[in-house]
Amino acid sequence: MSIEVWQGDITQLAVDAIVNAANETLLGGGGVDGAIHRAAGPGLLAECEQLPELRPGIRCPTGEVRATSGHALPARHVFHTVGPVWRDGRHDEAALLANCYWQSLRLAEQMGLESIAFPAISCGVYGYPLHQAAHIAVTETVTWQKSHARPLRIILVAYNAAAFKIYQQALADAGGTQKSHFLEDLKPAMG
Numbered sequence: 001m002s003i004e005v006w007q008g009d010i011t012q013l014a015v016d017a018i019v020n021a022a023n024e025t026l027l028g029g030g031g032v033d034g035a036i037h038r039a040a041g042p043g044l045l046a047e048c049e050q051l052p053e054l055r056p057g058i059r060c061p062t063g064e065v066r067a068t069s070g071h072a073l074p075a076r077h078v079f080h081t082v083g084p085v086w087r088d089g090r091h092d093e094a095a096l097l098a099n100c101y102w103q104s105l106r107l108a109e110q111m112g113l114e115s116i117a118f119p120a121i122s123c124g125v126y127g128y129p130l131h132q133a134a135h136i137a138v139t140e141t142v143t144w145q146k147s148h149a150r151p152l153r154i155i156l157v158a159y160n161a162a163a164f165k166i167y168q169q170a171l172a173d174a175g176g177t178q179k180s181h182f183l184e185d186l187k188p189a190m191g
């Protein structure tokens with residue numbers, strides 16, 4: 001079992017599931033949400049539109065996760081989770097963000113998946129401070145792997161060098177293992 005830090009575009013990873021930092025409508029957006037929908041093709045949005053609405057316009061409440069297939073992505077599945085919008089740290093932001101990781105790992109285990117990759121949920125448009133979010137991402141994944149056999153491989157994806165260093169440091173501080181050089185085997189052979 002491992003937790004790996006990788007820098008790059010999550011849509012390139014040929015893993016069992018990539019996690020999307022979505023919004024509650026699940027109808028796409030910018031950032032990693034936009035990148036995943038572009039790479040997956042129109043079938044992903046069509047599948048999301050079929051997911052039941054809990055309330056008008058709300059398909060996935062903050063802190064929860066919904067699964068779809070990966071469509072044209074190299075990943076088999078997309079786990080759409082909705083991170084908290086950062087306000088001031090006193091509106092349950094940490095608990096809601098932790099739940100995004102924990103619920104996604106639970107769903108991966110229930111589906112028997114071997115590998116899952118997370119972007120830095122809430123760290124873009126939603127404004128979550130990256131150091132705090134990285135600490136939560138590492139704490140949840142390290143804690144999960146101490147008591148669960150699946151998924152075997154958890155990948156924390158940093159989109160730039162600064163985020164990569166922050167994730168690496170958070171993982172080192174938590175005593176987690178990192179084998180980021182292994183990830184070359186997860187990228188589809190470039191045609």
Ligand code: APR
Pocket residue numbers: 008009010011021022023028029030031032033034035036083119120121122123124125126127128157158159163
């Ligand atoms: N691969 C990996 N990481 C990426 C990619 C990519 N292709 N594109 C962006 N990121 C990183 C950003 O650099 C940031 O660190 O993903 C992190 C999350 O940023 P956002 O995508 O802005 O997500 P978030 O902050 O959770 O805001 C979600 O933005 O796109 C909308 O519909 C989405 O309303 C929702 C909100």
